[in-house]
Amino acid sequence: MAGSRIGVMGGTFDPVHHGHLVAASEVAGLFGLDEVVFVPTGQPWQKSERVVSAAEDRYLMTVIATASNPRFSVSRVDVDRQGPTYTIDTLTDLHEQRPDAELFFITGADALAQILSWRDSERFLRLAHFVGVTRPGYTLADGHLPEGSVSLVEIPALAISSSDCRDRVARGMPVWYLVPDGVVQYIEKRGLYRSASGARPTGG
Numbered sequence: 210m211a212g213s214r215i216g217v218m219g220g221t222f223d224p225v226h227h228g229h230l231v232a233a234s235e236v237a238g239l240f241g242l243d244e245v246v247f248v249p250t251g252q253p254w255q256k257s258e259r260v261v262s263a264a265e266d267r268y269l270m271t272v273i274a275t276a277s278n279p280r281f282s283v284s285r286v287d288v289d290r291q292g293p294t295y296t297i298d299t300l301t302d303l304h305e306q307r308p309d310a311e312l313f314f315i316t317g318a319d320a321l322a323q324i325l326s327w328r329d330s331e332r333f334l335r336l337a338h339f340v341g342v343t344r345p346g347y348t349l350a351d352g353h354l355p356e357g358s359v360s361l362v363e364i365p366a367l368a369i370s371s372s373d374c375r376d377r378v379a380r381g382m383p384v385w386y387l388v389p390d391g392v393v394q395y396i397e398k399r400g401l402y403r404s405a406s407g408a409r410p411t412g413g
């Protein structure tokens with residue numbers, strides 16, 4: 210659609226939770242967005258302390274969580290691209306798919322601080338407007354970027370994180386009402402997050 214305003218919500222979504230959905234919905238309302246595209250990351254390359262769930266599981270949970278909202282969609286650009294996910298590649302791919310759209314990259318306060326510390330942040334300020342949203346436990350700041358390139362908005366505070374959701378499942382605690390019902394059921398069906406170390410290895 211020519212001239213449409215598209216929100217881009219990147220994340221690991223392991224699992225997707227109501228904090229993500231409220232952030233996307235709130236920014237869509239405030240900025241008059243036509244659509245918000247959720248973009249689950251590919252399999253991370255970094256040696257981290259935990260194994261991230263299979264990209265297909267994270268992708269499907271994101272589809273389940275967003276299916277009922279006509280303005281929400283899910284993109285496979287990062288899941289299908291080989292190698293690590295870099296925000297610049299995500300934005301470049303989405304821009305190529307919709308050259309006429311104006312992109313609004315939505316991030317929580319924690320992720321925004323990381324992105325703004327990158328040296329080539331100027332490069333993707335050309336591709337998207339950045340919208341930083343408040344997140345309990347983090348301070349929202351716009352760094353030292355050109356005026357007008359980053360907007361900071363306050364959204365309803367939901368102290369929910371994917372880490373905490375995984376931890377809860379591992380401890381046998383409920384995640385009802387923290388994640389959409391269909392995601393609770395998918396986690397159970399696939400046996401995700403049962404081991405104390407976090408997510409299950411890919412595959413299985």
Ligand code: ATP
Nearest residue numbers: 219220221222228316317320344367369370371372
């Ligand atoms: P993890 O604990 O595994 O890091 P997470 O809850 O931080 O998971 P991510 O997939 O890492 O979720 O986050 C995707 C995006 O959503 C990031 O920009 C993050 O800042 C934002 N976000 C996540 N949870 C919230 C929340 N409760 N409120 C506002 N923004 C959030």
Ligand code: MG
Nearest residue numbers: 221319320371
């Ligand atoms: Mg996170």
